[in-house]
Amino acid sequence: MKKAFSSFTEKLSRKVETEGDNANQLNVRRETEERASEQSQVPSEAKAQDFTVEQGETKEKQEKSQGQRSLEETESKEIKPGILGFLRYKEIKEDDILDLIEELRVELLEDDVSLEVTDKILDDLRKELVGKKISRKENLEDLVKNSLKKSLREILSKNYSNIDIFQISKDKKPFVIVFFGVNGVGKTTTIAKFAYLLKKNGLSVIIAASDTFRAAAQEQLAYHASKLEVPLVRGKYGGDPASVAFDAIQSAKSRNIDVVLIDTAGRMHTDKDLTEELRRVVRIAKPNMKILVLDSLAGNDALAQAEYFEKNIGYDAVILTKVDADAKGGVALSLAYKLGKPVIFVGMGQDYDSLIKFNPDWFADRLVS
Numbered sequence: 001m002k003k004a005f006s007s008f009t010e011k012l013s014r015k016v017e018t019e020g021d022n023a024n025q026l027n028v029r030r031e032t033e034e035r036a037s038e039q040s041q042v043p044s045e046a047k048a049q050d051f052t053v054e055q056g057e058t059k060e061k062q063e064k065s066q067g068q069r070s071l072e073e074t075e076s077k078e079i080k081p082g083i084l085g086f087l088r089y090k091e092i093k094e095d096d097i098l099d100l101i102e103e104l105r106v107e108l109l110e111d112d113v114s115l116e117v118t119d120k121i122l123d124d125l126r127k128e129l130v131g132k133k134i135s136r137k138e139n140l141e142d143l144v145k146n147s148l149k150k151s152l153r154e155i156l157s158k159n160y161s162n163i164d165i166f167q168i169s170k171d172k173k174p175f176v177i178v179f180f181g182v183n184g185v186g187k188t189t190t191i192a193k194f195a196y197l198l199k200k201n202g203l204s205v206i207i208a209a210s211d212t213f214r215a216a217a218q219e220q221l222a223y224h225a226s227k228l229e230v231p232l233v234r235g236k237y238g239g240d241p242a243s244v245a246f247d248a249i250q251s252a253k254s255r256n257i258d259v260v261l262i263d264t265a266g267r268m269h270t271d272k273d274l275t276e277e278l279r280r281v282v283r284i285a286k287p288n289m290k291i292l293v294l295d296s297l298a299g300n301d302a303l304a305q306a307e308y309f310e311k312n313i314g315y316d317a318v319i320l321t322k323v324d325a326d327a328k329g330g331v332a333l334s335l336a337y338k339l340g341k342p343v344i345f346v347g348m349g350q351d352y353d354s355l356i357k358f359n360p361d362w363f364a365d366r367l368v369s
């Protein structure tokens with residue numbers, strides 16, 4: 001998306017520079033010619049004092065030559081740099097940006113920004129730019145960047161929540177969080193990162209490996225749990241995920257543990273059995289918070305997944321993973337604007353400390369700068 005924005009700014013700068021220069025040159029030329037014509041009307045004796053005309057030149061040639069010299073003189077004597085500087089600006093008209101706005105529309109849509117959000121960005125941009133007077137290329141770049149940032153911040157802030165999850169986790173013991181989403185979005189990795197953050201904030205954690213559907217998921221969690229020195233309740237392959245969640249909660253109660261993190265099997269929209277199974281996990285665990293994990297690289301499919309889970313399970317917040325690997329960046333905008341639920345964290349890599357609290361200002365800057 002950065003590419004789309006910078007290409008828009010560059011093209012508009014070029015347009016304004018070229019047209020601004022043409023307008024300036026035209027003004028200077030016009031002014032110069034007017035002065036030359038004034039001079040050509042002075043009496044012939046005066047002209048003779050100013051210029052020596054070679055013998056043998058035709059009258060027409062002489063006049064032309066005189067005109068040319070007066071033009072050169074006027075250019076060198078009369079046009080001061082201050083005048084040029086003053087003329088060097090352009091007012092941006094609707095027509096100047098029409099084609100560029102259309103190009104940007106295509107690029108934003110290609111970058112996974114939804115139609116509604118694309119329209120909003122372009123409307124905001126049009127309102128901010130049309131009628132503005134630009135005097136230098138840098139001014140224009142700043143103007144476009146700031147206009148875009150303002151619009152993106154507004155979009156990203158629409159459902160933003162500044163909840164302090166570590167604070168609210170202290171209010172109820174044990175605080176139970178269940179994570180779900182489709183296959184491979186990064187649930188297990190995110191749970192490990194989340195456990196790391198909770199520990200860093202002074203909270204004790206237990207993990208429930210309720211993904212009994214994928215054998216490797218248990219091993220993956222066991223690896224992270226041992227690295228993070230966090231207790232883990234495992235289930236048998238093909239076992240009942242709700243029982244694993246229940247056991248982990250009981251264990252947290254008896255061991256006075258602050259937070260229970262429940263991993264679940266990834267499921268596609270079409271997995272009716274797995275969806276029913278997830279409902280059961282939620283019914284039995286009675287989580288204090290349900291987090292939907294979405295993958296930034298899923299494009300507009302992430303929105304469809306969010307709608308599916310909202311309709312079938314319901315959730316409180318979103319964690320958006322793999323933002324570091326997403327060159328487009330449009331999904332976050334669409335999600336933040338359309339879901340009606342806050343994005344609370346973003347995954348920015350594979351390391352434990354790469355789960356970052358979502359912040360609209362930071363994200364808007366990242367998309368534009």
Ligand SMILES: Nc1nc2c(ncn2[C@@H]2O[C@H](COP(=O)(O)OP(=O)(O)OP(=O)(O)O)[C@@H](O)[C@H]2O)c(=O)[nH]1
Nearest residue numbers: 183184185186187188189266321322325347348349
């Ligand atoms: N670059 C990057 N990769 C990530 C991030 N989060 C997760 N991954 C990678 O995404 C892949 C899938 O992650 P998992 O945690 O196994 O995903 P899952 O949702 O638990 O997968 P299933 O259990 O199969 O549904 C792994 O290779 C992770 O390392 C992230 O924020 N950035």
